[in-house]
Amino acid sequence: MGRLTGGDPSLLRRINSAVVLHSLRGTDSSTLTDLTRITGLSRPTVEGVVEGLIETGLVVEFVPEEGEARKQGRPARRFRFRAEAGHLLGIEIGAHRVAALLSGLDGRIIGAGSRDVSERAGADDRLERVRAVVADLLRRTGVARSGLRAVGVGSPGIVEADGTVRLSTALPGWTGLPLGERLRRSFRCPVLVENDANAAAVAEHWKGAATDSDDIVFVLAGLSPGAGSLIGGRLHRGYGGAAGEIGALHLLGRDETPEKLLSTTGEPLHPLDEQAVADVFALAKSGDEGALAAVERFNKRLVHDVAALVLALDPELVVIGGWAAGLDGVLPPLRDELARYCLRPPRVALSMLGEAAVATGALRLALDHVEEQLFAVEGTVTARR
Amino acid sequence: MGRLTGGDPSLLRRINSAVVLHSLRGTDSSTLTDLTRITGLSRPTVEGVVEGLIETGLVVEFVPEEGEARKQGRPARRFRFRAEAGHLLGIEIGAHRVAALLSGLDGRIIGAGSRDVSERAGADDRLERVRAVVADLLRRTGVARSGLRAVGVGSPGIVEADGTVRLSTALPGWTGLPLGERLRRSFRCPVLVENDANAAAVAEHWKGAATDSDDIVFVLAGLSPGAGSLIGGRLHRGYGGAAGEIGALHLLGRDETPEKLLSTTGEPLHPLDEQAVADVFALAKSGDEGALAAVERFNKRLVHDVAALVLALDPELVVIGGWAAGLDGVLPPLRDELARYCLRPPRVALSMLGEAAVATGALRLALDHVEEQLFAVEGTVTARR
Numbered sequence: 001m002g003r004l005t006g007g008d009p010s011l012l013r014r015i016n017s018a019v020v021l022h023s024l025r026g027t028d029s030s031t032l033t034d035l036t037r038i039t040g041l042s043r044p045t046v047e048g049v050v051e052g053l054i055e056t057g058l059v060v061e062f063v064p065e066e067g068e069a070r071k072q073g074r075p076a077r078r079f080r081f082r083a084e085a086g087h088l089l090g091i092e093i094g095a096h097r098v099a100a101l102l103s104g105l106d107g108r109i110i111g112a113g114s115r116d117v118s119e120r121a122g123a124d125d126r127l128e129r130v131r132a133v134v135a136d137l138l139r140r141t142g143v144a145r146s147g148l149r150a151v152g153v154g155s156p157g158i159v160e161a162d163g164t165v166r167l168s169t170a171l172p173g174w175t176g177l178p179l180g181e182r183l184r185r186s187f188r189c190p191v192l193v194e195n196d197a198n199a200a201a202v203a204e205h206w207k208g209a210a211t212d213s214d215d216i217v218f219v220l221a222g223l224s225p226g227a228g229s230l231i232g233g234r235l236h237r238g239y240g241g242a243a244g245e246i247g248a249l250h251l252l253g254r255d256e257t258p259e260k261l262l263s264t265t266g267e268p269l270h271p272l273d274e275q276a277v278a279d280v281f282a283l284a285k286s287g288d289e290g291a292l293a294a295v296e297r298f299n300k301r302l303v304h305d306v307a308a309l310v311l312a313l314d315p316e317l318v319v320i321g322g323w324a325a326g327l328d329g330v331l332p333p334l335r336d337e338l339a340r341y342c343l344r345p346p347r348v349a350l351s352m353l354g355e356a357a358v359a360t361g362a363l364r365l366a367l368d369h370v371e372e373q374l375f376a377v378e379g380t381v382t383a384r385r
Numbered sequence: 386m387g388r389l390t391g392g393d394p395s396l397l398r399r400i401n402s403a404v405v406l407h408s409l410r411g412t413d414s415s416t417l418t419d420l421t422r423i424t425g426l427s428r429p430t431v432e433g434v435v436e437g438l439i440e441t442g443l444v445v446e447f448v449p450e451e452g453e454a455r456k457q458g459r460p461a462r463r464f465r466f467r468a469e470a471g472h473l474l475g476i477e478i479g480a481h482r483v484a485a486l487l488s489g490l491d492g493r494i495i496g497a498g499s500r501d502v503s504e505r506a507g508a509d510d511r512l513e514r515v516r517a518v519v520a521d522l523l524r525r526t527g528v529a530r531s532g533l534r535a536v537g538v539g540s541p542g543i544v545e546a547d548g549t550v551r552l553s554t555a556l557p558g559w560t561g562l563p564l565g566e567r568l569r570r571s572f573r574c575p576v577l578v579e580n581d582a583n584a585a586a587v588a589e590h591w592k593g594a595a596t597d598s599d600d601i602v603f604v605l606a607g608l609s610p611g612a613g614s615l616i617g618g619r620l621h622r623g624y625g626g627a628a629g630e631i632g633a634l635h636l637l638g639r640d641e642t643p644e645k646l647l648s649t650t651g652e653p654l655h656p657l658d659e660q661a662v663a664d665v666f667a668l669a670k671s672g673d674e675g676a677l678a679a680v681e682r683f684n685k686r687l688v689h690d691v692a693a694l695v696l697a698l699d700p701e702l703v704v705i706g707g708w709a710a711g712l713d714g715v716l717p718p719l720r721d722e723l724a725r726y727c728l729r730p731p732r733v734a735l736s737m738l739g740e741a742a743v744a745t746g747a748l749r750l751a752l753d754h755v756e757e758q759l760f761a762v763e764g765t766v767t768a769r770r
Binding site: 167236245316 | 422543550552599611614616622623624625626627628629630631693694696697698699700701727728729731
């Protein structure tokens with residue numbers, strides 16, 4: 001990539017600063033000579049940029065461990081990215097649980113917390129639970145609330161760009177909730193709200209089952225299934241944020257709802273009763289015939305949903321997540337059916353992040369936001385990745 | 386957008402040249418003063434660039450009509466984009482028909498031709514038919530084959546980036562055919578091969594029912610249905626070029642094939658017998674009960690396919706095309722069903738380009754390729770659109 005020169009000097013300073021910071025973040029520490037070599041910038045430019053970054057608190061002189069320090073006379077000064085200069089939160093707000101992950105600016109997780117919540121809890125109660133989880137997490141880790149740079153949130157439903165929940169059937173009182181606005185009262189930093197399956201797709205791509213693919217579909221299996229997809233490494237939200245909302249697919253065919261398919265009694269399960277689902281999966285594993293039949297019915301339905309997504313999107317990889325237990329049985333029939341019906345069947349894998357997927361993806365979205373500010377300079381190409 | 390200056394002088398010349406050419410293409414003709422004002426470049430730069438463009442044949446001095454010329458003394462010299470400096474072909478190779486459109490560099494169509502072909506014709510025969518249509522079209526319009534700058538081709542099946550047909554069940558001998566390579570023997574310019582539904586999606590976006598939306602799904606209804614989608618104005622081909630190949634969806638449910646659904650005799654129609662399909666639609670319009678029932682069965686199936694695409698992709702607009710006749714009846718039930726089952730139902734419209742859609746899209750893809758060469762400068766932002 002060519003370096004662009006001339007023009008707006010402050011733009012140029014920002015580009016150079018982003019390039020140096022990016023380079024520092026990729027290593028434990030660097031000397032000015034390292035940075036000059038890696039960035040192709042002149043020594044005086046690098047010195048000026050590093051000085052500026054130290055002033056903003058994003059860079060600090062690296063002090064090596066005792067012992068190492070004095071090995072070879074007087075070593076060159078080293079600098080490092082100050083990941084602790086800011087913090088990020090990734091929050092999942094689910095039907096049964098709220099969870100939060102905390103990281104520094106490098107995305108490394110330094111704390112986690114969660115609490116159960118009733119699937120019948122209203123929006124106020126649920127948000128109160130979120131605040132409690134966050135407050136406890138910050139207290140335990142000793143991180144100041146004012147040091148948060150961005151907060152990502154993953155939650156079921158169609159989410160508008162401003163963080164308002166347009167529609168969510170899974171959580172009481174969620175449809176129409178200005179979730180972003182409500183949470184922004186608790187934080188002074190940007191709050192980014194994302195559909196839970198979308199967040200999970202981002203998470204599996206970041207550090208889960210999909211790190212080696214940029215074209216994926218993540219299926220959040222459940223009584224109300226959803227999906228998130230990345231195309232060319234970028235989240236595909238759809239025109240109205242509703243891409244992957246496949247929960248209605250069964251209504252179109254003659255298939256029954258997952259609640260009915262998984263029932264062993266003839267009576268449908270409660271739409272949010274995931275314990276009952278776990279029981280059916282456990283029974284099936286123990287060989288119970290009724291449960292086996294129920295799981296088979298459910299798997300067939302899931303295969304159908306996934307096939308529709310695959311035919312529409314043609315991903316390289318499908319990741320199945322959502323329910324922690326019982327889903328491993330769905331992979332063989334899914335692979336078989338996709339091989340039969342898809343012109344080019346994708347690879348299929350189970351989620352590696354399990355129930356941490358949504359909060360992890362929410363954290364990654366917060367990190368993307370901060371990196372955008374730190375490393376990207378509008379209208380120019382910088383050395384990201 | 387800021388202008389970038391300095392650096393590589395030949396890069397800068399290319400950028401300036403692209404900017405001036407782009408500006409000229411947007412009007413009938415411009416004076417040097419117009420161009421200086423519009424581009425923000427200096428007068429000497431504009432003069433140099435225009436001179437260079439005249440040498441390449443892309444720009445010519447504009448000679449106004451007699452009468453207008455002498456109205457106001459001696460007018461400033463005017464220049465125009467020379468659309469006739471090169472030509473483009475858009476070709477459809479279908480089951481029953483091959484068709485071609487010819488345009489200048491501005492994309493305005495200056496000639497068209499088509500011939501019927503048997504659905505049982507082998508690849509050699511079909512390609513021979515294509516060559517005959519093109520030869521005839523060039524002869525009639527007096528355009529030299531050597532003046533072709535790019536050829537776009539739309540055809541059923543999954544098409545690799547190099548123009549090889551990976552899989553096509555609709556045309557005999559098509560699977561595995563190195564279609565791009567075969568056609569390149571007839572043309573000295575780039576030949577771009579695209580799936581037919583993808584080409585049609587591009588066409589409707591260019592000058593059809595989807596000019597006001599960048600997020601669309603185009604459904605090529607037929608006995609072997611397919612779909613093409615644009616996301617953010619760009620074609621979404623999928624990881625392996627198979628996105629939208631929804632023909633297999635019915636295999637997953639208990640639905641029958643379109644050939645059976647549309648049959649009024651109990652015997653399925655021949656998979657490529659579109660005349661029989663037209664007959665059923667005509668009968669249904671005349672009130673025939675058996676045909677009405679068949680069309681209703683087929684519409685239900687089409688609605689299901691479209692709903693699966695919509696739930697996966699969440700487009701702003703769905704365009705239904707393919708069969709010229711009979712499809713208008715599908716819009717009301719499609720709108721109703723999408724409103725019931727989609728969390729955010731898209732708008733639905735009929736194709737405006739009808740049977741010209743595939744060739745028109747193929748032409749647009751050829752034009753995109755040429756514009757990329759004329760107007761885009763790698764690694765920089767130019768004033769496209």
